[in-house]
Amino acid sequence: AQSVTQLDSQVPVFEEAPVELRCNYSSSVSVYLFWYVQYPNQGLQLLLKYLSGSTLVESINGFEAEFNKSQTSFHLRKPSVHISDTAEYFCAVSDTGSSYKLIFGSGTRLLVRP
Amino acid sequence: DAGVIQSPRHEVTEMGQEVTLRCKPISGHNSLFWYRQTMMRGLELLIYFNNNVPIDDSGMPEDRFSAKMPNASFSTLKIQPSEPRDSAVYFCASSLLRSNYGYTFGSGTRLTVV
Numbered sequence: 001a002q003s004v005t006q007l008d009s010q011v012p013v014f015e016e017a018p019v020e021l022r023c024n025y026s027s028s029v030s031v032y033l034f035w036y037v038q039y040p041n042q043g044l045q046l047l048l049k050y051l052s053g054s055t056l057v058e059s060i061n062g063f064e065a066e067f068n069k070s071q072t073s074f075h076l077r078k079p080s081v082h083i084s085d086t087a088e089y090f091c092a093v094s095d096t097g098s099s100y101k102l103i104f105g106s107g108t109r110l111l112v113r114p
Numbered sequence: 115d116a117g118v119i120q121s122p123r124h125e126v127t128e129m130g131q132e133v134t135l136r137c138k139p140i141s142g143h144n145s146l147f148w149y150r151q152t153m154m155r156g157l158e159l160l161i162y163f164n165n166n167v168p169i170d171d172s173g174m175p176e177d178r179f180s181a182k183m184p185n186a187s188f189s190t191l192k193i194q195p196s197e198p199r200d201s202a203v204y205f206c207a208s209s210l211l212r213s214n215y216g217y218t219f220g221s222g223t224r225l226t227v228v
Contacts, residue, residue: 034216043118043205043219090157101170102147102217104157
């Protein structure tokens with residue numbers, strides 16, 4: 001069975017500063033990894049995903065995440081955040097076999113201050 | 115495509131009443147998922163369907179909860195009788211099995227049981 005750990009429940013950061021949201025997973029099989037973002041009163045939106053190939057994946061709005069198999073991590077980073085990035089971010093994992101259930105972490109609230 | 119459509123957006127009901135939440139998945143998607151989100155427990159997978167068949171309902175809290183998917187374009191989650199502890203945001207998500215593109219979430223139904 002897979003599990004996801006997001007150790008930081010909230011990350012406050014000033015606008016234009018860099019940020020890293022941490023995600024570690026546990027699995028005995030190969031996995032796919034995802035980051036979702038949830039803005040207030042909205043559903044979750046897929047931000048980026050790792051399926052295979054390059055371990056560094058990017059989103060269209062400047063976020064990137066790197067799959068590190070040895071560290072079982074998939075941390076999310078952005079070099080310069082905006083106020084509009086304030087949201088809840090969820091890391092998720094699914095195995096590459098027959099199960100397509102997504103297991104979510106507990107979420108990290110990114111709070112960008114002016 | 116209009117995305118995953120959930121109704122109603124908000125529901126306030128009295129304890130003991132029956133509540134029905136509705137979901138229309140994205141056309142062509144063959145997997146559907148119901149999640150519940152609360153502050154205390156985060157995102158919990160309640161049930162998922164593949165090709166309209168329930169595959170895993172181990173997350174359904176108790177017999178008061180039931181879910182159906184009579185066809186590929188409609189699913190319901192019913193709570194009967196409802197209790198205050200059922201208050202949460204309920205999300206429906208759909209995906210295309212084996213596409214590994216992640217889920218597409220609806221905007222959710224915020225349920226308040228008083």
